[in-house]
Amino acid sequence: MAAPVSAPSSGAAPASVPIPQKPAAPVRPDFELAGPFIQGGVALGLAPSDALSLALDGRPVDIAADGRFLIGFGRDATASAELVARRADGSTIRRSLTVAPRAWRIENLNRLARQSRPSVEFERLRAPELAEINAARALVSDSQGWRQRFTWPATGRISGLFGSQRIYRGEPGAYHSGVDVARVTGTPFFAPADGVVILATNRPFTLEGYLLMIDHGMGLNSAFLHLSRIDVKPGDVVRQGQALGAIGATGRATGPHLHWSMKWRDERIDPLLLAGPMPQAAD
Numbered sequence: 533m534a535a536p537v538s539a540p541s542s543g544a545a546p547a548s549v550p551i552p553q554k555p556a557a558p559v560r561p562d563f564e565l566a567g568p569f570i571q572g573g574v575a576l577g578l579a580p581s582d583a584l585s586l587a588l589d590g591r592p593v594d595i596a597a598d599g600r601f602l603i604g605f606g607r608d609a610t611a612s613a614e615l616v617a618r619r620a621d622g623s624t625i626r627r628s629l630t631v632a633p634r635a636w637r638i639e640n641l642n643r644l645a646r647q648s649r650p651s652v653e654f655e656r657l658r659a660p661e662l663a664e665i666n667a668a669r670a671l672v673s674d675s676q677g678w679r680q681r682f683t684w685p686a687t688g689r690i691s692g693l694f695g696s697q698r699i700y701r702g703e704p705g706a707y708h709s710g711v712d713v714a715r716v717t718g719t720p721f722f723a724p725a726d727g728v729v730i731l732a733t734n735r736p737f738t739l740e741g742y743l744l745m746i747d748h749g750m751g752l753n754s755a756f757l758h759l760s761r762i763d764v765k766p767g768d769v770v771r772q773g774q775a776l777g778a779i780g781a782t783g784r785a786t787g788p789h790l791h792w793s794m795k796w797r798d799e800r801i802d803p804l805l806l807a808g809p810m811p812q813a814a815d
């Protein structure tokens with residue numbers, strides 16, 4: 533004989549109406565996952581409804597109040613990953629994920645990388661810049677932008693791909709950390725998703741130039757580099773599609789473009805996978 537369990541939460545049912553009995557089993561006994569699981573990508577999921585905590589390869593992952601969560605896979609993520617949900621009684625629910633590899637654009641050059649020894653002046657400027665960037669990355673917001681389908685902050689010719697890399701006589705250089713959209717200086721750009729401004733530099737940084745960083749919640753954030761103008765300030769809540777400033781060529785840039793990079797925690801994410809194919813340019 534089944535004992536009555538928790539009543540529906542509506543609470544407004546007249547006393548004469550019998551309250552239907554609900555099964556005691558969890559609403560969601562296992563993970564529900566929407567891929568793709570791919571290097572440089574993010575995936576949304578729903579945790580088992582009785583999960584107390586969640587970890588990806590041993591590192592904790594936050595679960596939203598509605599059970600949803602976000603995981604990401606860096607540019608060089610290994611071919612397999614494991615999600616583990618832990619229940620109140622200590623038991624676990626495990627899910628193995630296969631992470632698809634990408635074919636990164638690798639350029640082998642028969643010359644040495646330009647050896648530019650950082651100057652004393654560079655080092656003097658760089659230390660406080662890195663401190664500001666790291667302080668921004670440590671900020672946590674409750675933005676819900678991570679749930680949205682991202683849009684391109686600017687349309688135009690893609691002049692640099694995430695993950696591309698040059699190898700100088702066998703010595704790999706740093707891979708490109710974002711996607712570049714070539715547009716003239718002064719072209720406005722827009723928030724790709726809801727977020728909170730965590731950094732809007734008051735001066736051009738040596739490498740990034742004028743730099744804007746937006747937190748989308750759940751450890752996911754966007755950075756926009758080489759800007760000519762920033763129209764928002766730290767702490768501002770921005771909505772998807774809102775104008776944020778203008779494209780430029782400040783910092784270390786060979787020409788005007790918008791460099792858009794994304795991170796999920798320490799993992800570098802390819803914005804192109806979130807924004808999808810580039811729509812036709814509006815100009």
Ligand SMILES: [Zn+2]
Nearest residue numbers: 692711712791
């Ligand atoms: Zn770039």
